Amino acid sequence: MALACAAGFVGVCGLFRVLFANPWPLILSVPVLAWIAFYSFTKRFTWLCHVFLGGALAASPLAAAVAVEPGYLLSVPGRALWWLALMVMLWVAGFDVAYALQDLEFDRKTGLKSVPARLGVRGALWASRLLHALALFTLVAFSAMDPRLGVITQAAIVMVGGVLGFEHWVLHLRGVAGLPLAFFTLNGVVSVVLGSALVVDVALG
Numbered sequence: 001m002a003l004a005c006a007a008g009f010v011g012v013c014g015l016f017r018v019l020f021a022n023p024w025p026l027i028l029s030v031p032v033l034a035w036i037a038f039y040s041f042t043k044r045f046t047w048l049c050h051v052f053l054g055g056a057l058a059a060s061p062l063a064a065a066v067a068v069e070p071g072y073l074l075s076v077p078g079r080a081l082w083w084l085a086l087m088v089m090l091w092v093a094g095f096d097v098a099y100a101l102q103d104l105e106f107d108r109k110t111g112l113k114s115v116p117a118r119l120g121v122r123g124a125l126w127a128s129r130l131l132h133a134l135a136l137f138t139l140v141a142f143s144a145m146d147p148r149l150g151v152i153t154q155a156a157i158v159m160v161g162g163v164l165g166f167e168h169w170v171l172h173l174r175g176v177a178g179l180p181l182a183f184f185t186l187n188g189v190v191s192v193v194l195g196s197a198l199v200v201d202v203a204l205g
Helices: 002-020 024-039 049-068 070-074 079-110 115-145 151-204
Strands: none
Touching: 002 024, 024 049, 049 070, 049 079, 070 079, 079 115, 079 151, 115 151
């Protein structure tokens, strides 16, 4: 099933070459798949596995730009997307650290590596907070670098900061029991709020 999905992914990337004369999605499809597959093994040798997961998802805005206009990322306006990708990496790594709290004992018992296994519950929660604070900073930098983004995006950033703060308050109060709300529901809200704001701001600007 995994091989079939991978083949389908490469095939769809190849359509960009056929339909739009853009070979880059096809050229980069195998390295992207390798990175995503590699993440599954990182817990065997590094407690920074959460950053590898964040990096896999952070490729999304960059890959979208490559598919639409390959040279955009090298342009002055395209530099903003690198900040957005960094934000995604830090955001995902932050909530993955919190999510890994439920595997703490199993990871230690089996020798797998993670931030909770290395730092414990308290240390992992502080690491998650730091990563999310940095993510918020990079989000502000991203919005400042793209002139199309204005008040709507700025309001969304404030809301994202509030949601992330509430997420960590839930984890502080409830610990692992608060993960379903913090991990699934609140992070879904971040995606919808931020994504919608960016679309509206670009459409209006």
